[in-house]
Amino acid sequence: MPAIRRNASSDSFSEFEDDSYTTVKSHGSRRSARRRKSHRPYTLSSGDSDETDSASSTDCARRTRKRRRTQRDESVISEASVSHSSQDENAEEETLTSTLPLDSTAGKKPTGPIIVSGVKLRPTEVFDAFWEFAAERKAIDDRRRAGKPAPWTNNPILRDYFFCNTFRVLDKGCQYLIKEVIEKGSQDPEEIVFRVILFNLFTKIETWELLNRELGPLRYKTYDHEKYAAVLAEAEGTIYTHAFIKPAPKFGHARNYENHLCFLEVLMDNQLFARLLGAKYMADVFEYLVSFPSLGHFSSYQLMLNLSYSKVLNFHRDDFVVSGPGSISGMKKIFGASWKVSDRDTGFHQDVMRYFVDTQEYHFQRLGLDFSGLGPKKLRMDIADVEHTLCEVDKYCRVAFPRFKGKRTNINRMFNPHAPKASKPARAVLPKAWNHSARKVLRIRPDRSLLEEKRYEVENIKGHKDCPENGRLYRISWVGFTSKHDSWEPEDMLLDECPAMVEVYVQQAGITHSPDAVFRPD
Numbered sequence: 177m178p179a180i181r182r183n184a185s186s187d188s189f190s191e192f193e194d195d196s197y198t199t200v201k202s203h204g205s206r207r208s209a210r211r212r213k214s215h216r217p218y219t220l221s222s223g224d225s226d227e228t229d230s231a232s233s234t235d236c237a238r239r240t241r242k243r244r245r246t247q248r249d250e251s252v253i254s255e256a257s258v259s260h261s262s263q264d265e266n267a268e269e270e271t272l273t274s275t276l277p278l279d280s281t282a283g284k285k286p287t288g289p290i291i292v293s294g295v296k297l298r299p300t301e302v303f304d305a306f307w308e309f310a311a312e313r314k315a316i317d318d319r320r321r322a323g324k325p326a327p328w329t330n331n332p333i334l335r336d337y338f339f340c341n342t343f344r345v346l347d348k349g350c351q352y353l354i355k356e357v358i359e360k361g362s363q364d365p366e367e368i369v370f371r372v373i374l375f376n377l378f379t380k381i382e383t384w385e386l387l388n389r390e391l392g393p394l395r396y397k398t399y400d401h402e403k404y405a406a407v408l409a410e411a412e413g414t415i416y417t418h419a420f421i422k423p424a425p426k427f428g429h430a431r432n433y434e435n436h437l438c439f440l441e442v443l444m445d446n447q448l449f450a451r452l453l454g455a456k457y458m459a460d461v462f463e464y465l466v467s468f469p470s471l472g473h474f475s476s477y478q479l480m481l482n483l484s485y486s487k488v489l490n491f492h493r494d495d496f497v498v499s500g501p502g503s504i505s506g507m508k509k510i511f512g513a514s515w516k517v518s519d520r521d522t523g524f525h526q527d528v529m530r531y532f533v534d535t536q537e538y539h540f541q542r543l544g545l546d547f548s549g550l551g552p553k554k555l556r557m558d559i560a561d562v563e564h565t566l567c568e569v570d571k572y573c574r575v576a577f578p579r580f581k582g583k584r585t586n587i588n589r590m591f592n593p594h595a596p597k598a599s600k601p602a603r604a605v606l607p608k609a610w611n612h613s614a615r616k617v618l619r620i621r622p623d624r625s626l627l628e629e630k631r632y633e634v635e636n637i638k639g640h641k642d643c644p645e646n647g648r649l650y651r652i653s654w655v656g657f658t659s660k661h662d663s664w665e666p667e668d669m670l671l672d673e674c675p676a677m678v679e680v681y682v683q684q685a686g687i688t689h690s691p692d693a694v695f696r697p698d
Contacts (some may be wrong), residue, residue, distance in 0.1 A: 187481065193394045198301075208214060209413035209665045216460045218643075263293065265370070269317075269594035282628060289514070290531065292524075292527050292528050292531050295517070295524065297511040297514050298511065298512065298513075298514040298529075299511060299512075300509065300510060300511065300512040300577075300580070301511045301577065302510045302569065302573055302577055302580060303511075303542060304568050305569065305572065305573070305576065305577070306506075306510060306532075306565070306566070307529075307536075307539045307540055307543055307545060308543065308545065309334075309339075309342075309547065309568065309569050309572055310342045310536075310547065310557065310565050311340045311342075311540060311545040311547045312329060312331055312334060313334060313339055313341060313342045313547065313565075313568070314327075314341070314342040314343070314547065314548055314549075315329070315546075316328045316329050317341050317342075317346055317601075317618065318548055318559065320600060320601055321600065321601050321603070321604060323600050325545070326579060326593035326594070326598075327593060333572060333575050333576055334572075335591070335593075336590060336591060337571075337575065337587045337589065337590060337591055338587075338589040338590065338591040339568045339571065339572065339591075340355060340567075340568055342398075342557065342561060342564075342565050342568075343550050343557070343561050343564075344560055344561055344564045345485070345550070345606065345607070346482065346550075346604055348535070348601070349379060349381065349417075350482075350485070351601075351602070351605065352381050352384075353372070353375055353482060353485060353606065354485050354607050355605055356384070356603055356607075356685065357371050357372060357373060357375045357384065358371065358486045358607070359607075359608060360486055361393055361395070362395065363487070365449040365452075365453060365488045366396055366444075366447075366449045366485070366489070367395055367396055367397075368449070368486045368488055369443075369444070369445060369448055369449040369452065369483065369488055370394075370395070370396035370399070370440075370481075370484060371441050372482050372483050373443055373448070373479070374387070374394065374440060375480070376479050376482050377422070377433075377436045377437075377439070377440060378415050378416050378417065378433075378436075379416070379417045380414075380415060380416060380417040382413075382415075383411065383415040383416075383592070384407075386407060386408075386411055386415075387404065387407055387408075389401060390407045391404065391407060396444060401434075401437055401438075401441065402624065403429075403537060404435065404437055405434050405437060408431075408433045409431070409433075413456070415433060416432075422436070422470070422475055423470050424436050424439075424470065425438070425439045425468075425469045425470035425655065426469075426635075426655060426658075427439070427655055428635070428655075431535045439468070439470065442468065442633075443468070449488055451464055452488045452489045453488055454481060455489070456619070456621075457491075457495070457496075457619055457620070457621035458480065458489075458491045458496035458619075458621075459496055459621040459623075459626060460621070461480055462476055462477065462480060462498065462626070463626060463627055463628065463629070465480065466628055467628070467629045467630055467631045468630075468631055469630065469631070469632070469633075469654075469655065469657065473498050473500075473522075474498060474500040474501070476498070477497070477498035477500070480496075481560055484607075485607040485609060485611075486607070486609055487608075487609040487612065490614040490615055491614070491615060491619060492615050492616070492617060492618045492619060493559070493560065493615070494530075494533060494558050494618060495618060495619055495620055496559075496620070496668060497526055497529055497559040497560060497562075497563050498522065498563075499522050499525035499526070499529070499563060500567065501583075502565065502566065502567030502568075502570050502571070503524065503525070503529075503563045503564075503566035503567050503570070504519050505567075505570045505582040505583065506566035506567060506568075506569045506570035506573075507525065507528060507566060507581075508582070509569070509570060509577065509580040510566075510569070512580070515543075523624070526559075529559050529562045529563055529566070530559060532562045533557065533558065533559050533562055535555075536556055536557055537556065548625050550606070551606050564638065570582060571584075571587050574586060575587060575588055587665065632654045632655070632657075632675065633654065633655040634652055634653075634654065634655070634670070634674050635652075635653045635654055635655040635675060636652075636653045636677075637650050637651065637652060637670070637678065637681040638651040638652070638653055638662065639651040639679075640685070640687070641664070643689065646666060647667060647668075647690050648666070648689075648690035649664040649665060649667070650664065650665055650666075650667060650670055650672075650678070650681070651663070651664055651665060652664070652665045663688075667689070667690055685691065
């Protein structure tokens with residue numbers, strides 16, 4: 177059945193296929209979720225892209241909330257995108273190179289520039305600190321797991337402040353997710369996705385254990401909104417971690433956790449597990465997740481990484497990355513004044529992070545660092561680990577290199593080696609899913625663009641007006657968005673998507689349908 181979309185170039189409406197609409201369900205009722213299509217450069221403006229059209233500009237104000245971003249090629253950096261030479265034409269200084277024999281530059285400081293995708297970047301002293309941090313933070317984890325007594329490092333900053341592991345998968349929350357959430361319980365893909373999303377909503381081990389203790393085993397087939405909400409309502413203390421504070425979508429509940437539970441239901445109703453199993457590229461998964469209200473770029477990426485520890489999302493560890501605020505700040509400090517890149521040029525951010533991935537062995541050897549790698553196979557950092565470590569180095573610089581300023585100047589969390597939580601960590605495990613054959617080959621999408629679109633669910637009809645040219649329009653509020661994002665939508669479209677809601681409004685307003693209203697059969 178066709179639906180209606182406004183042409184970007186006019187006030188008229190044109191038909192397009194119904195597969196651009198997806199039906200979602202919030203707690204207690206089913207309504208229509210809309211996906212609007214428009215295109216925008218991948219490098220985004222700093223303004224609010226969801227600003228509504230004013231009534232004075234058009235009576236048929238209809239927003240598109242979709243961004244098309246032009247990315248640079250996400251393929252592994254080649255000699256064309258990472259340029260190495262022994263001498264720069266415009267400066268008498270040595271240029272870093274990973275094509276030279278490793279021992280020829282061992283021990284030298286990065287005094288010369290590096291060139292990534294044609295952009296010359298001049299490393300600061302933070303560049304070497306990145307590799308030193310990565311090696312020493314991994315060594316600290318090795319010493320702790322080996323049962324050696326504190327202190328596990330002579331570096332006073334790493335000793336006194338809390339930093340995450342070089343490898344994201346070794347962090348406490350990720351280890352718990354793998355062992356207790358993903359690899360315990362039913363291995364049905366739908367059930368795995370349910371558990372990962374539920375854990376990801378709160379990202380707090382104590383909250384998961386509370387729910388499992390009161391309602392376990394936690395299964396989608398036995399899920400009940402009221403029971404889960406009742407348990408969370410009685411929880412003592414905060415049920416959310418401070419690591420990733422996720423904004424709650426607005427599903428009409430006063431409590432954030434109830435809105436988050438509704439969001440879980442939306443993802444499950446849309447059969448996210450099937451999308452993951454059928455995805456050709458990680459970029460496709462990102463585009464799908466970021467389309468949902470309240471899921472931003474970084475939160476979508478973190479959910480993807482958590483799902484990638486399971487068998488429902490089998491991709492190479494270097495397929496895809498999204499730069500978060502911390503990693504961008506880390507890159508600014510690493511390259512100082514030479515970093516003239518927009519915070520929104522994530523295509524170039526990816527190129528830089530791929531440079532770090534591809535040259536890590538060279539830099540560890542150049543600096544004489546013993547980097548133990550991950551697991552028995554001594555795996556190197558993947559692109560997610562580089563992004564992860566850039567965030568930690570950004571924090572490290574606040575104390576080690578305070579002259580490199582960022583939005584934050586302090587590290588708030590101290591580390592106490594004698595605290596109960598600082599006891600010897602359990603034996604580290606790697607996801608069983610990492611052995612899947614599909615993960616052995618890079619699958620970076622050839623298309624250089626990412627299409628970001630937001631999917632919308634009608635929350636309420638607030639008003640109506642009759643336009644001579646386009647007939648009856650209704651003012652719509654959208655689930656997960658504030659009133660400033662309200663828009664005017666044509667009656668025919670709403671009769672197609674949410675006829676019951678239109679009927680309730682018509683009766684309450686004491687009006688009749690417009691003469692041109694089209695009622696489509698179910």
